[in-house]
Amino acid sequence: MREIGQEIRLARQRSNIKATRACEEFGWSASKLSKIEKGFRRPSSWDVARLLGLCSVGPETEGTLRALVEEFDAGYFVRRHGNRLPEALTVVAMHEAMATAVTTYAPVVVPSLAQSADYARALLNDELEAGADVDAAVESRMARRNRLLYGVTAPCVVVYLGEMALSGVVGSAAVMHDQLTALAMMVSRGVITLRIIPRSASLSRLGQGGSQLEFRRFPSVVYAEIDCLTVVYDDVDLVNRWRTKESRLDEVALTASDSLDLLLYWVDHYGRLSTSVAPPAPAAAGSDDARS
Missing domain, CATH: 3.30.870 (Endonuclease; Chain A)
Known part of the structure; x- marks a missing residue:
């Protein structure tokens, strides 16, 4: 989860999108986004799709994030x-x-x-x-x-x-x-x-x-x-x-x-x-x- 959160944070920052704007766009609390980006909460595929759309990321970043979300946690x-x-x-x-x-x-x-x-x-x-x-x-x-x-x-x-x-x-x-x-x-x-x-x-x-x-x-x-x-x-x-x-x-x-x-x-x-x-x-x- 920490790797997913880090990739999301980097994508958001590269797009110059503030955390407050992302939260307002999705109706999220600041706590939810913070927990996702710090790796304390695993985002759903839908959460990631919305974030990808907001950040307008390239295909490589999109592919990386989708693969991370779908990856089975085997330890x-x-x-x-x-x-x-x-x-x-x-x-x-x-x-x-x-x-x-x-x-x-x-x-x-x-x-x-x-x-x-x-x-x-x-x-x-x-x-x-x-x-x-x-x-x-x-x-x-x-x-x-x-x-x-x-x-x-x-x-x-x-x-x-x-x-x-x-x-x-x-x-x-x-x-x-x-x-x-x-x-x-x-x-x-x-x-x-x-x-x-x-x-x-x-x-x-x-x-x-x-x-x-x-x-x-x-x-x-x-x-x-x-x-x-x-x-x-x-x-x-x-x-x-x-x-x-x-x-x-x-x-x-x-x-x-x-x-x-x-x-x-x-x-x-x-x-x-x-x-x-x-x-x-x-x-x-x-x-x-x-x-x-």
Whole structure:
């Protein structure tokens, strides 16, 4: 319902139609429209048809809204992002704007919410289809990162990051140095809490990456990206399965202090790489080598 409400609000605002006018046109109370747009009340097909007519929306928006209204509420749904950024999906952007807490697990690469511009560009050059405007995509990703992490109502953000994301080079050593330096600054300033999953941990038990968002007035939502699709769910049983995964992550992850130490090692590693004096990688805390 929240996605429907957000699409209705955006359509109304794009048409420069005030809420008071819409309510007068339909004989609705201000409370009814507010609840619909905030996702507290599901509109009927007739409600949506009247709103579409008033807003004179294009066929794409009309098709999207009609599909959302007719969609069966199974506790989960799939959204195709294709050549768009996954985080640009209405359902993702809307929930991030309302979240009070975000927990992200990224086993292989730094998650998009904490990427630097050059790191994001290196990834998007490979991910986006030929002809896509990579610079615009990078700018959009940076705006979303700044809005989410540095906004007035920024949520509490915890990132569980696989050590592979530190050791695997994206772009170049210089790109990695800048990215990990930026990540270390986020941690040092308290913008995010970082917990690194050491190489000694069994990632197979942890499954794929994803994010859980928590809210003051709504149930938690989890979303995960799968190639060109994003899966979103708020079903209680499915969310509880994510929380079980989160408990496993907490068990195997390094402490916040040890995670920062390991991150700073890799910052130094990529800084030294250009002069070929990088020291051997240390054994992560909790690994067999560290205990021997």
